[in-house]
Amino acid sequence: MRSRPTLEDIATAVGVSRTSVSNAYNHPEQLSPGLRRKIFTAAAELGYSGPDPKARSLRTQKAGAIGVVLTEHLSYAFEDAASVDFLAGMAEASYGTELALTLIPVGPETPGVDQSARVQRAVVDGFVVYSVAEGDPHLAAALNSGTPLVVCGQPGTTTGAPFVGIDDRTAIKPAAEALIAAGHTDIGILSIRLRSDTPFTGFVNSADLDRAQLHIQRDRIRGALDVFHQAGIHNLPIVASHINDAKSAHNAAAMLLDNHPELTAVLCTTDSMAFGVISVAKERGLSIPEDLSLTGFDGIARALNYGLTTVIQPNKRKGAAAGKLLQQLLDNPLSKIPARTILPTYFAPGTSITSPRIS
Amino acid sequence: MRSRPTLEDIATAVGVSRTSVSNAYNHPEQLSPGLRRKIFTAAAELGYSGPDPKARSLRTQKAGAIGVVLTEHLSYAFEDAASVDFLAGMAEASYGTELALTLIPVGPETPGVDQSARVQRAVVDGFVVYSVAEGDPHLAAALNSGTPLVVCGQPGTTTGAPFVGIDDRTAIKPAAEALIAAGHTDIGILSIRLRSDTPFTGFVNSADLDRAQLHIQRDRIRGALDVFHQAGIHNLPIVASHINDAKSAHNAAAMLLDNHPELTAVLCTTDSMAFGVISVAKERGLSIPEDLSLTGFDGIARALNYGLTTVIQPNKRKGAAAGKLLQQLLDNPLSKIPARTILPTYFAPGTSITSPRIS
DNA sequence: TTGTACGCGTTATCAA
DNA sequence: TTGATAACGCGTACAA
Numbered sequence: 039m040r041s042r043p044t045l046e047d048i049a050t051a052v053g054v055s056r057t058s059v060s061n062a063y064n065h066p067e068q069l070s071p072g073l074r075r076k077i078f079t080a081a082a083e084l085g086y087s088g089p090d091p092k093a094r095s096l097r098t099q100k101a102g103a104i105g106v107v108l109t110e111h112l113s114y115a116f117e118d119a120a121s122v123d124f125l126a127g128m129a130e131a132s133y134g135t136e137l138a139l140t141l142i143p144v145g146p147e148t149p150g151v152d153q154s155a156r157v158q159r160a161v162v163d164g165f166v167v168y169s170v171a172e173g174d175p176h177l178a179a180a181l182n183s184g185t186p187l188v189v190c191g192q193p194g195t196t197t198g199a200p201f202v203g204i205d206d207r208t209a210i211k212p213a214a215e216a217l218i219a220a221g222h223t224d225i226g227i228l229s230i231r232l233r234s235d236t237p238f239t240g241f242v243n244s245a246d247l248d249r250a251q252l253h254i255q256r257d258r259i260r261g262a263l264d265v266f267h268q269a270g271i272h273n274l275p276i277v278a279s280h281i282n283d284a285k286s287a288h289n290a291a292a293m294l295l296d297n298h299p300e301l302t303a304v305l306c307t308t309d310s311m312a313f314g315v316i317s318v319a320k321e322r323g324l325s326i327p328e329d330l331s332l333t334g335f336d337g338i339a340r341a342l343n344y345g346l347t348t349v350i351q352p353n354k355r356k357g358a359a360a361g362k363l364l365q366q367l368l369d370n371p372l373s374k375i376p377a378r379t380i381l382p383t384y385f386a387p388g389t390s391i392t393s394p395r396i397s
Numbered sequence: 398m399r400s401r402p403t404l405e406d407i408a409t410a411v412g413v414s415r416t417s418v419s420n421a422y423n424h425p426e427q428l429s430p431g432l433r434r435k436i437f438t439a440a441a442e443l444g445y446s447g448p449d450p451k452a453r454s455l456r457t458q459k460a461g462a463i464g465v466v467l468t469e470h471l472s473y474a475f476e477d478a479a480s481v482d483f484l485a486g487m488a489e490a491s492y493g494t495e496l497a498l499t500l501i502p503v504g505p506e507t508p509g510v511d512q513s514a515r516v517q518r519a520v521v522d523g524f525v526v527y528s529v530a531e532g533d534p535h536l537a538a539a540l541n542s543g544t545p546l547v548v549c550g551q552p553g554t555t556t557g558a559p560f561v562g563i564d565d566r567t568a569i570k571p572a573a574e575a576l577i578a579a580g581h582t583d584i585g586i587l588s589i590r591l592r593s594d595t596p597f598t599g600f601v602n603s604a605d606l607d608r609a610q611l612h613i614q615r616d617r618i619r620g621a622l623d624v625f626h627q628a629g630i631h632n633l634p635i636v637a638s639h640i641n642d643a644k645s646a647h648n649a650a651a652m653l654l655d656n657h658p659e660l661t662a663v664l665c666t667t668d669s670m671a672f673g674v675i676s677v678a679k680e681r682g683l684s685i686p687e688d689l690s691l692t693g694f695d696g697i698a699r700a701l702n703y704g705l706t707t708v709i710q711p712n713k714r715k716g717a718a719a720g721k722l723l724q725q726l727l728d729n730p731l732s733k734i735p736a737r738t739i740l741p742t743y744f745a746p747g748t749s750i751t752s753p754r755i756s
Numbered sequence: 757t758t759g760t761a762c763g764c765g766t767t768a769t770c771a772a
Numbered sequence: 773t774t775g776a777t778a779a780c781g782c783g784t785a786c787a788a
Binding site for chain 3: 774777778780781782783787788
């Protein structure tokens, strides 16, 4: 079996130089139409499909793609509405450019296996790293790759790379304030895990917050605590759930309510956790908000549909902003782009808060 | 500003050959640990981030990625549940491999602009082409690229490439049969466009079917007609809508019902079209199924939730199957893989059919 | 309009 | 365990 023909093969077949064949594909104006036709004819005959992209990208030092690094499994990214919206935004930002989107699969962290290999080997012109833990090896590899990089969501600091996201600490405050305004004082907090390295579901304290690797969860909790402390409420029970799925959310909610039957309200750092509370409440015959007020965060369709009091964040716009910034960086690596791009969030009052029952 | 150092720079700095530096990264076992350490130290000092992926991929003739070509805008792909599921399946199939997923943005078809450039320039080891029209230029470019290729969904024939999909013509029959079984004889059909090149929304006939570029829609209509003809029902009105969004579905449904007030049932080739009928019915005070029986196709969450009589297709499994097949092809280009992989579909009876009113 | 010469940064092979 | 050499396939000054 013959191997694929190259530019050179076509050149010799037609009896011209490689340059002319190259120009036939890349600079038609520098060529007589007749010769160009002859070259394409010969190419078709020899089964030549045009210049090899791999060779071209070495020569031009351009890959024609930007890498997207997502936490967790890539297939999870397609099941999570927020990351799908984010990708839609990235895709939107890629129109009008010649850039493809290379999704870099991130397997489960197997100790001993170098997880960053895929990032290092990715043929891309730059990276967008989406919502990873501080110290994540893929982030480190991307930072070290020598290509432009934009971090989205988290980690919020310590990377030195341009950041796109929301102000989680401030964004959650309207939800906390709404609970205070309704008169609640016995409030619990439910969040997703703060660390990625050790599986742990249970109560966390402020020292755990200081050690958090996942800045988004940390900042949301801190923002809520800011409000509660200011209202004179201290020592709120906080449960963090390692896994983010319906069953785990249910279990974490049960753990919180079992240990703190006095609670009249629960603030959740994600809508998904709030649905865990809803599921437990249903199980126990508690009605929301009459028996338990509840808030979420994210603004997923299901939450808005339910009427959950929550905070809507602009996932698609995050993707678009990250994409645009990276492109600007690619166009001009020295261009000054903002170190932090903070997008606005929107409080959705919903109907899941009322005053606590007088007991 | 100095340019990025290369393998060679490290080699001269350490005083060894390029080969040894390369081996330090790729074949640690062929190197004394001491030298390896020295090399990495020098690399860190010089700001060398490891072998350049672009050069590596030229040398090894591997890109480390598979290209996914999706119809329509890439951002639309993230808004459509079916293609998101498909991508999730592709992602799932990529675990355990070193392959990234390169999504190739396909802009609007601007006449005169060579749409296939992005496909031709993509640095990938193979392509999965998802649900494009027969004759699509991107498909042609991918076919011509000389790399392995799997076609998913459509076109169902004429490409010569391995195909993964469902048997649309057979799959829709249970929906049509359910209408027949309920006693309907005045049935309309609503589908999405049959051609991609000319915008057209309106009634179509069997000649239009023969000319269809979009095989999925054509086959579903034909499958339904098979059933209806066999039941002695002929000359059913068929409306095809060029655009697939809520408003267009509404308009197409209105067009069908306005011109055929005698209809007691509508068979739709997608769930999204069925919701167009639902929206028109609501507007006119028709209840479903009492005044109008209705069927869909796809099994999107909203349809199942509504209780629509529909056919569920395995989108995620399609992605996984396509990914696996392509990988097999990449591992061994000569391996015999099935020309057609047909996945099973599932009829969801729902509650949107009842017997026609006796008039 | 066409050709020459060089470089892009790496890896495989084989010899030392 | 280390090194020299030869591809890999192409783009682009520059010269003709």
